[in-house]
Amino acid sequence: MSIQVDKVSRTFQGTLAVDEISFEAKQGEIVGLLGTSGCGKSTILRAISGLDTEYDGTVCIHGKETRGTSRELGVIFQEPRLMPWLTVIDNVCFGLTGTKEENREKAREILRVVGLEDFEQHYPKQLSGGMAQRTAIARALVTAPSTLLLDEPFSALDAFTKLQLQDMVLELWESYKPTMVIVTHDIDEALYLCDRIVILKGQPGELHDNLEITQPKPRKKSDTKLAELKEYILESLDISRTPKQRKEA
C-alpha cells in the first residue's frame, strides 16, 4: 500500500503545530520521519494512523482518501502498551478474529520470528524492556498489515537491544515488504533502515528535505556514503555546530 500525505496541517488550541506537510511512501518503501523535538513527527504519524482526524489536508492510503483507523495499518509505539493481565501470547492474539487455535498458531509463528517462543506464558511485568517491545512488534505484525507505522519504536531501549530490533524489523520487512513509516530522532537509525528520509524542521514543523537513500540493504554502518549523508543532515538541521558557532555564522 502506498501512502500520500498531502498538505497536512494541524492546529492545537489555536497554535499551528505542523504546516502543510506533503510526502509519499511508495508501496514497500521504508520512510523515516526525522526532525528535532517538537517539529510534528508524531502529529503526522497520528494523522496517517487515523488516531487523529482533526487535521487539514488529506491522507490517501493506496490512492484512497482515509480519515480514521484501519485494519490495514499496524501501529507500534515508543512504549509497548501491552495489557498487563494477559500473557505474551494472549497479548499477541488480542484483536485476532479467528478461532482460538488458529489465533494461537499465528501468534506462535510470529513469536518464533521475534525470538519469544519460550516466553509465551510470561506476563508483561516478567519481561525486559526489549522483550516487551518485541511482543508489541509481534502484536502489530501478527495480522501481516500491509502498512506499518512506528513511532520511535526503539528509543526507550538500550543501545544493543535497539540495534538487534532494527535488524529484526529489517528482516521482517524483507519477508513481505510492508510499507513502513518510522518516526525517529536518530539519524543513524534512519540511514540504516530507510529508503527515504523526510526531514521536518521548525515550530510549526515544515517540510525541510526529502532524501532518497539508494544504498542497498542491509547496509554497513561504516558506509562512507551514509557518513556523508549524516553530515549533510546534521548541517541542514543546523545541529553540527554549537550554539556559539551558530551565533557566529
Ligand SMILES: Nc1ncnc2c1ncn2[C@@H]1O[C@H](COP(=O)(O)OP(=O)(O)OP(=O)(O)O)[C@@H](O)[C@H]1O
Ligand atoms: N494533543 C496536543 N495538544 C496540544 N499540543 C500538542 C498536542 N500534540 C502535539 N502538540 C504540539 O504539537 C507540536 C508537535 O508535537 P509532536 O509530538 O508531533 O512533535 P515530535 O516531533 O513528534 O516531537 P518529539 O520528537 O519530541 O516526540 C509540539 O509543539 C507539541 O507541543
